Amino acid sequence: MPRIFSWNKKDTMMNSYGASIPNFVSTYFRFMSDVVRIVNKDGDNYITHEQLQLLADRDSVSITTLLKYKIARESDGVYEIHKRVANFIAFSNNEFALSSPESVKKFHFSLSALYDKLLRSTEANDIIIHSDHLISELRDFSDILDSSITRLLRDTLALKENTEKHTPQERFDIASGIIKEYVEPLNEIIEDRPDTILPLIRDISSLAMQKSFSYDKNIENKLRRLRFQAKYVHENTEQFGRKIISELFTLRKIKKTNSILSGAIAWLENKTTLTPKGLCNKMPIRVHSKAFFFEAIEELELLLEEDIDIDTPTLEEVSKSTKIEHYFHLDKTMYLTALEKALPVENIFKWIYNEMKKHNHLSYENYCITLSLLDRIDVSYSKVDRDILVFETCDLNIPVAKSTTILRGDNDGI
Amino acid sequence: MEFEYPEKPKETHKIIVKKLLHGEFISIGKREYEVLWSYKEWYKSFFLDSFNIELLNSEEVFYCTNPTGGMNFTKEVLTVLAILMYEISKEDADPIIEIQNKEFSLDRINHYLSNSVQFSGYISNNKIETRFVNRLEQMGLAKKTNNDKFVFTRAINIFLKEYDDLTEQVIGMEE
Numbered sequence: 001m002p003r004i005f006s007w008n009k010k011d012t013m014m015n016s017y018g019a020s021i022p023n024f025v026s027t028y029f030r031f032m033s034d035v036v037r038i039v040n041k042d043g044d045n046y047i048t049h050e051q052l053q054l055l056a057d058r059d060s061v062s063i064t065t066l067l068k069y070k071i072a073r074e075s076d077g078v079y080e081i082h083k084r085v086a087n088f089i090a091f092s093n094n095e096f097a098l099s100s101p102e103s104v105k106k107f108h109f110s111l112s113a114l115y116d117k118l119l120r121s122t123e124a125n126d127i128i129i130h131s132d133h134l135i136s137e138l139r140d141f142s143d144i145l146d147s148s149i150t151r152l153l154r155d156t157l158a159l160k161e162n163t164e165k166h167t168p169q170e171r172f173d174i175a176s177g178i179i180k181e182y183v184e185p186l187n188e189i190i191e192d193r194p195d196t197i198l199p200l201i202r203d204i205s206s207l208a209m210q211k212s213f214s215y216d217k218n219i220e221n222k223l224r225r226l227r228f229q230a231k232y233v234h235e236n237t238e239q240f241g242r243k244i245i246s247e248l249f250t251l252r253k254i255k256k257t258n259s260i261l262s263g264a265i266a267w268l269e270n271k272t273t274l275t276p277k278g279l280c281n282k283m284p285i286r287v288h289s290k291a292f293f294f295e296a297i298e299e300l301e302l303l304l305e306e307d308i309d310i311d312t313p314t315l316e317e318v319s320k321s322t323k324i325e326h327y328f329h330l331d332k333t334m335y336l337t338a339l340e341k342a343l344p345v346e347n348i349f350k351w352i353y354n355e356m357k358k359h360n361h362l363s364y365e366n367y368c369i370t371l372s373l374l375d376r377i378d379v380s381y382s383k384v385d386r387d388i389l390v391f392e393t394c395d396l397n398i399p400v401a402k403s404t405t406i407l408r409g410d411n412d413g414i
Numbered sequence: 415m416e417f418e419y420p421e422k423p424k425e426t427h428k429i430i431v432k433k434l435l436h437g438e439f440i441s442i443g444k445r446e447y448e449v450l451w452s453y454k455e456w457y458k459s460f461f462l463d464s465f466n467i468e469l470l471n472s473e474e475v476f477y478c479t480n481p482t483g484g485m486n487f488t489k490e491v492l493t494v495l496a497i498l499m500y501e502i503s504k505e506d507a508d509p510i511i512e513i514q515n516k517e518f519s520l521d522r523i524n525h526y527l528s529n530s531v532q533f534s535g536y537i538s539n540n541k542i543e544t545r546f547v548n549r550l551e552q553m554g555l556a557k558k559t560n561n562d563k564f565v566f567t568r569a570i571n572i573f574l575k576e577y578d579d580l581t582e583q584v585i586g587m588e589e
Contacts, residue, residue, distance in 0.1 A: 168503070256578070257508065257509075257510055259577070259581045260499070260510060260578050261499055261500070261510075261577070262577075262584075263579070263581035263584070264495065264496035264580075266580055266581060266583075267577060268493065268500075270584070271489070273587070274580050275583070276485065276580065277488075277576060278480040278482065278483045278488060279477070279479055279488045279491075279572060279573065280437045280487045280491065281437045281480040281481075281482075281484065281485060281487075281488065282435065282436055282480065283436075283437065283480050284480060
């Protein structure tokens with residue numbers, strides 16, 4: 001049986017201070033917790049010298065010791081905290097950072113590379129090493145998802161309950177930010193598509209299964225552990241996916257609600273500069289297209305007298321005024337009296353046309369006005385037959401509309 | 415476009431055209447809504463070709479807009495609704511759900527208007543009159559229930575969406 005030599009780089013990176021570090025963390029736990037809280041806030045991943053000094057003075061902590069133990073590292077005037085220490089303290093305090101989608105995506109590359117290595121491995125040693133790496137990497141991936149979702153759920157809840165007393169505009173901005181920066185990209189990474197991490201995890205599991213047939217018990221055990229790890233992480237990732245979709249809905253709702261509220265407040269504050277749509281306004285009525293002109297007639301029946309402000313002066317006004325001598329006065333009584341005698345007429349449109357011609361009133365514009373007579377006439381349209389009326393300015397294609405009765409009105413003698 | 419009315423009761427057609435040209439909203443649940451929904455494309459062409467007016471709709475409401483009109487009532491509704499939502503949100507309730515689902519009365523609205531610290535004076539006398547509610551009903555934005563109470567119809571969502579659009583306008587102005 002070959003000797004199995006497992007060389008894991010992580011195992012050899014012993015920190016020479018051993019128990020001093022947990023002792024230090026334990027002694028100054030409040031200090032460490034506050035530092036980690038600042039580091040994890042908003043994903044900046046650092047604490048400024050001033051902030052660190054303030055906390056160090058408060059709890060009589062030596063920054064030099066912090067650096068000596070490699071718990072912190074100075075970089076360009078700010079301090080970074082060792083990821084493992086920060087994670088441990090955050091974990092102890094049930095505080096989690098929201099991992100950037102990029103840091104989650106990195107696992108796709110690392111797992112993919114490790115999968116290739118395992119695939120090509122034939123030596124027992126190599127299989128053990130790469131399986132170990134895969135188990136560890138899957139674990140890290142799963143941890144980062146757990147930490148992110150815990151933090152995301154908390155942030156969303158705080159936003160939903162508005163514990164920070166943000167204005168609607170701020171809540172809209174925060175919700176938009178989380179959706180755009182974290183939730184949507186994360187969702188894209190962990191969705192079950194051919195090019196995402198989920199099928200890769202399934203491939204890792206299948207590979208572990210295939211390989212385990214050809215090797216001894218030791219390797220078989222290792223590969224079984226890898227398979228179980230892959231299965232667990234696969235389930236965890238799917239669950240993460242479901243949770244993140246649910247958070248996406250909640251956040252979108254918060255965003256929508258606060259967009260509406262924020263718009264409402266913006267309206268109250270900036271009425272003069274904002275332009276709402278003309279809701280509840282009457283429409284400007286004009287017949288737009290000649291082709292559709294008669295299709296609008298039914299509406300004109302309703303609207304001509306009621307909504308279009310046609311200035312029709314009385315006969316006395318017409319006779320008194322010289323200014324409006326060219327104004328067409330529609331003498332409804334005259335037309336209706338003539339019509340009553342002529343009824344039934346085969347095509348009311350043609351009849352009005354001829355009647356206007358007889359009185360020398362005929363023009364396209366006057367004809368449109370005279371059509372307001374239609375609200376007093378019972379009309380039945382033929383959908384098939386049509387006719388053409390010729391005006392000086394245009395020709396009109398009209399339907400044939402038979403008329404037999406004048407509807408009774410209350411303002412004239414007809 | 416060849417003229418061919420869709421098969422439908424003539425009276426409903428007249429009501430539809432009259433209401434929409436008056437700027438009223440036609441919400442789901444009304445007979446006119448059913449006809450509009452069934453002949454949506456026809457009505458869209460009809461309004462555009464006959465009057466050069468765009469017939470707008472959501473899943474729940476048909477309406478037309480006219481930006482050249484006076485807009486007094488639009489502005490009044492936007493203001494009353496905004497104060498109402500702001501005050502409701504201070505009570506830790508979801509203002510949108512309240513507006514969409516709860517029953518309102520003149521007294522309840524006036525209670526919010528007259529007690530608003532931030533937006534006092536935005537509505538004259540800090541109160542609305544019965545005619546305001548009547549107008550809401552006439553425009554298809556509210557429906558009276560019992561005991562002088564009313565609920566907002568689905569058309570109120572068009573106003574809520576309007577705030578959403580105003581937020582976009584503010585963002586546009588800031589950029």
